[in-house]
Amino acid sequence: MSLTIESITCWLVDIPTIRPHKLSMATMGCQTLTIVRMECVQGVVGWGEATTIGGLSYGAESPEGIRSAIETYLAPLLCGQTFSGVASLAQMMNASVKGNTFAKSALETAFLDALGKQLNVPVSTLLGGALTQRLPVLWTLASGDTNKDIDEGKRLLAEGRHNTFKLKIGAGELHSDIRHALAIKAALGDGVSVRVDVNQAWDLPSAIKGMALLQEGGIDLVEQPIPLWDTRGLIALSQRFTLPILADEAVATLHDGYGLANGGFTGAYALKIAKAGGPVQALKLAHVAQAAGVALYGGTMLEGTLGTVASLHAWSTLKMQWGTEMFGPLLLKDDIVANPLVFSDGQVTLPQGPGLGVEIDEDKLRYYARK
């Protein structure tokens, strides 16, 4: 069985967020989904998505750059070619295009969706088979205001939608950020897991001070406290504190995962399909982590439903010691799918059906697509 790619179409889809989402490097009021439609000669169509955060403020690929890499380089390379699976697809993309893992992730996702539809199996089956149909999912409190975050957290706990929270810090002065995090932790209570993501904003001395206070205050996990290039610092912090570290920006591919673990990093890796170049590539990093005894976490680039579901199919094949943050669609006011994901009891349900199991609402796609 193989698929021949006939055409690849790409849209930029702008969807407002339900509230401002404040990270250390940008405040989002809108998310741009780069949507890919891959039509195959065999009659199946696959869909994929790539997102980043805050234009070029989070990473090296912008939505416009992702679209340009696909339309100018990757689509002409792939159209007319026949692939028996993701291995030959990835090999061809990597031979001609360096980096651009976000663009490659959207294409790998679309191919997996098409292949699953052709074989009449879910993408999770192509990736090794789901261990579970429901995955834990936390929520990020990042309104930029401590009291608003507390109200939002309490409301979501009362509704039973989430029982674990991540806070975005690093934009403010160290001690006021710590006060913010510990006030939320105290208000939500002992039984609620609260983690923080610094998104690289601290230098090493600040991280040493900050982590001591966060550890003392009962925070459960600290994500990417220092810049991505400072792997020596990250390893040292992971060995110095009992408060575990989640490596995010510092660990994109299996090579990064190997390097950190080999250097003595203890803690966990945030897997993201966009950082690795697709669901199959992200699983390679997961398997390196498993070999090294590093724990796993299912990360998001705040994708809409398509990218979130693609990630969930991959994460469903793994034991995720720190759960997932696949809440992206809940941060958006709308989406381009006819069958939204179901979130309840701190969990999200993996869609059934062939391929990704996501049905696109093409009217909404046209409505939100950038003209």
Ligand SMILES: O=C(O)C[C@H]1C=CC(=O)O1
């Ligand atoms: O983890 C990040 O760095 C990005 C993203 C994930 C959740 C969230 O709120 O932002």
Ligand SMILES: [Mn+2]
């Ligand atoms: Mn992060």
